[in-house]
Amino acid sequence: MDQSGILYSEIRKQYPEVSYAEGMYLYDTEGKKYMDFAAGIGVVNIGHGVKEVIDRMNEQARKVSYVYGGTFTSEARRNLADKIISMAPEGMDKVFLCSGGSEAMESVMKIARQYQIEAGHERKNKIIGRWQSYHGNTFGTLALGGRPSWRWKYEDFFPRNISQVSPCNCYRCPYGLTEECCSCQCADELEKKIKYEGPDTVAAFVMEPITGTTSAAIIPTQRYMERVREICDKYDVLFCVDEVITGFGRTGTNFAVDHFGITPDLIGFAKGLGSGYVPIGGVIVHKKIVDTIAAGSGALTHSFTFSGTPIACAGAEAVLDYIKEHELVERSRRMGALLLEKLKVLEKYSVVGNIRGIGLLLGIEFVKNKETKEPLDFNFSAEIGKYCFPRGLMLSAGVTGAADGVVGDALQLAPPLIISEEEIDFVISMLDEAIRYVMAAHGLQ
Ligand code: PLP
Numbered sequence: 001m002d003q004s005g006i007l008y009s010e011i012r013k014q015y016p017e018v019s020y021a022e023g024m025y026l027y028d029t030e031g032k033k034y035m036d037f038a039a040g041i042g043v044v045n046i047g048h049g050v051k052e053v054i055d056r057m058n059e060q061a062r063k064v065s066y067v068y069g070g071t072f073t074s075e076a077r078r079n080l081a082d083k084i085i086s087m088a089p090e091g092m093d094k095v096f097l098c099s100g101g102s103e104a105m106e107s108v109m110k111i112a113r114q115y116q117i118e119a120g121h122e123r124k125n126k127i128i129g130r131w132q133s134y135h136g137n138t139f140g141t142l143a144l145g146g147r148p149s150w151r152w153k154y155e156d157f158f159p160r161n162i163s164q165v166s167p168c169n170c171y172r173c174p175y176g177l178t179e180e181c182c183s184c185q186c187a188d189e190l191e192k193k194i195k196y197e198g199p200d201t202v203a204a205f206v207m208e209p210i211t212g213t214t215s216a217a218i219i220p221t222q223r224y225m226e227r228v229r230e231i232c233d234k235y236d237v238l239f240c241v242d243e244v245i246t247g248f249g250r251t252g253t254n255f256a257v258d259h260f261g262i263t264p265d266l267i268g269f270a271k272g273l274g275s276g277y278v279p280i281g282g283v284i285v286h287k288k289i290v291d292t293i294a295a296g297s298g299a300l301t302h303s304f305t306f307s308g309t310p311i312a313c314a315g316a317e318a319v320l321d322y323i324k325e326h327e328l329v330e331r332s333r334r335m336g337a338l339l340l341e342k343l344k345v346l347e348k349y350s351v352v353g354n355i356r357g358i359g360l361l362l363g364i365e366f367v368k369n370k371e372t373k374e375p376l377d378f379n380f381s382a383e384i385g386k387y388c389f390p391r392g393l394m395l396s397a398g399v400t401g402a403a404d405g406v407v408g409d410a411l412q413l414a415p416p417l418i419i420s421e422e423e424i425d426f427v428i429s430m431l432d433e434a435i436r437y438v439m440a441a442h443g444l445q
Pocket of ligand 1: 100101102103105134135136208212213242244245270271
């Protein structure tokens with residue numbers, strides 16, 4: 001056990017100590033080099049040690065690092081908000097800032113509820129999320145998410161009035177349908193749910209437009225996204241998206257909703273905006289919500305001590321400038337397509353059930369049987385991760401519940417957007433070797 005005073009999440013594990021990092025690579029205090037193919041955990045989109053960001057933060061720190069956002073604004077905060085809005089879908093025109101993804105998604109729920117009250121829909125106090133999703137680790141966001149293994153210990157403390165519908169997952173259709181006979185029953189389920197709950201009681205529907213942590217890069221159909229937008233409009237339900245992992249170029253567009261040409265009402269974001277240089281998150285708010293609250297109470301009943309601090313905003317603004325200058329959104333699309341193509345070589349293995357995703361948010365779902373899609377009875381991707389780490393490749397392995405919320409596992413592939421073709425080739429050959437090794441270790445053919 002580590003002798004320091006830190007309560008690690010894995011208490012008995014010995015963690016290597018990081019010394020420094022550059023670009024795609026981390027170096028520990030023993031001098032060992034690791035490729036950070038996980039971008040931390042879908043965070044370090046621009047790579048490590050970017051001088052321009054560090055310099056901008058230094059410059060800001062010399063002027064002022066912190067003011068309470070309820071007392072002062074700052075140039076850095078205004079500039080950052082303008083840049084975020086310029087990347088967002090048309091009609092979304094204000095940004096609320098906070099420090100991370102869970103805070104962002106809590107804020108989405110609270111802003112949605114406040115909007116409904118101020119719009120005269122006082123009874124709209126229910127929120128609908130989806131199974132196989134992840135929105136954070138606070139009571140509110142765990143209740144909104146759909147990962148049973150992370151929920152059950154805390155369910156007694158969950159807020160009331162948050163419930164789930166099935167996701168749109170064509171590899172494992174919740175209705176057992178194929179493309180030929182699908183008429184978007186999973187979207188119909190949302191409409192039925194709103195009707196049963198009572199349309200005058202539902203405030204918001206929240207989904208990850210492309211999934212991250214819980215189910216590894218599942219893309220809904222265009223039809224599903226359009227139907228969801230229609231259903232939300234029909235019943236005055238706010239359509240909210242969690243772009244904590246997908247935002248700011250990860251999927252090859254500014255936001256994942258851009259793939260579908262859909263304008264949501266609220267977008268939660270975090271990870272890639274700070275790219276690991278600063279802890280920052282927030283919510284992009286549609287004009288209709290801003291106007292309603294401005295004409296009503298005129299004040300959000302919501303704030304955090306670290307909302308929009310000058311130091312965090314300066315770092316994040318420099319990250320956005322770097323993304324733009326180095327065309328990293330386009331690069332994510334291009335390198336993602338290349339990685340997806342090269343990953344296909346792994347389809348030769350009987351355990352590789354599904355390779356999916358877009359841009360640099362990809363996933364591999366492992367199965368016991370390709371035809372029946374029966375899940376494995378052990379966590380294959382966790383073992384892949386354990387094989388690769390000592391060999392210098394860091395992955396986000398060990399996604400569980402990918403099949404039905406309880407069983408099934410997948411590997412999330414979300415490297416920094418700066419990855420090169422040579423680095424992709426290294427990863428493909430290491431994954432190939434790792435899959436062969438884990439299959440052999442479990443007697444799989
Ligand atoms: N939402 C999504 C889609 C995420 O992937 C995450 C984190 O993995 C969160 C919310 C929670 O973010 P945080 O860990 O910064 O609170």
